[in-house]
Amino acid sequence: MLRSVLLHLRIPFSLFLLPVYLFALSQAPQPNAAKAWWVFWLIHLLLYPASNAYNSYYDKDEGSIGLLETPPPVSRELLYTAWALDIAAVALALWLGLGGTFVAYLIIYGTISKAYSHPAIRLKKYPILSWLVVGFFQGAFTYLATVEAVSEVPLAELFRAKYLVPALICTSNLWAVYPLTQIYQHDEDARRGDLTFSRLAGIQGTFLNAAVFFSLSFGGFLYYFLTYGSASSLIPLLLCMGPVLGYFGYWWVLTTRDARQANFRHTMRMNLLAGLGLNFFFGILCLDFF
Template identity: 40%
Template structure:
């Protein structure tokens, strides 16, 4: 949601109909399909993603994900051929990330950059291009970089409690390579870089008020991350499912609210 709202907030007078269709394609079809396919391949029996006790995946789940992929690609054609091609690229990368025959997620850097680029830059491109009144292909480079950096800073935190389950499945994540404390250090540094780039992008776009507003909305995220990091430093067991989900909820809500307000400011 935050990357979608970020990209949409940067489009001047977006096409409302296409923006709603893009939301449906990405958040109702592509994301759930990718998560479902990943769950089918992983066959998780412990806490993973946003689920503490996931249900055992069935063969029917695979068929549903394939149908959702096809629907996303076909609906994407109503936006543009470029949007549909980007959707195909995202789906292909997602499958390569999870599929047992390729399993990019087994490799710390390959898996990490697949997620960062696809969920960051590629989604930003799809939303900005698709919602733009003229379907422009001149998508802001700094916007795509900012989106990828924000994903890159947050994603390792979602893996911090899964080290044992990942190791059992032969998966080496960027978080497991960094270690629990290293993950927090890395995420903190990358968050700082991401916000610096984002701030520079907004300032050169003369969106000074928008930057200050977004900064205010992000303060709860900074506070929770700092408090949690201190707790984990004293007791690594604090890097658990519950704290991770709270971090996810706070970051998603605050960032989404910030970008919604930035979007609304162009109409004030």
């Protein structure tokens, strides 16, 4: 039972979202080291795993999902664990004095993740709405909440272009990648009656969507670093993300010849490359902090 619960938390999968945190940390003005570490633990070891567990409980996937090629059966304990992690994240944030804005972020994110999966609402069954919601809350919303928490930037200040542009870059990246994570689940989603964004767009539409939003992300990086940062940051960006784009193009070509190539293994390789590439890049930007 414990093993099943731990597997469904999918903590390693949560680390695919680490680039949003690292980007925020690298661009936050004078981040507080203690707060930065606590924000990392609360988001990636409590908030995201709680969301994963809640999603697994209500989806009851039998096919592969998020690093689990053969997910174990779910139990009621998984639901209790999801709630316990959410409550622990909020309680710790209050106790540590991370600020009302960050506490509100944890509550709002947790609520949205439940609405995404719960059968009474199930945002997941609305393909475009769920795509917009996931990209915004895991991207821009998390970026801005992290900057505010680690640097105590006034809330009104977050609406300046200096913070909104990188926040939107994070969302654009997720709007590109998120449908790719659904591309191998079309049959499973069809059996449950879920019309995901990837199912709606089809395999080739999913790749085209990713190409469009990857392009917008790189355009955003170009504008942001030339305007607010250093042009030299674009060099490690190209070096870290070159292999990701190369594999993306290779995989796209494969699927045009054989739709069966839009499978779990290729999806996980793409996720791994994208996660490593972005983590290395933003890790380089965070060197001064560490």
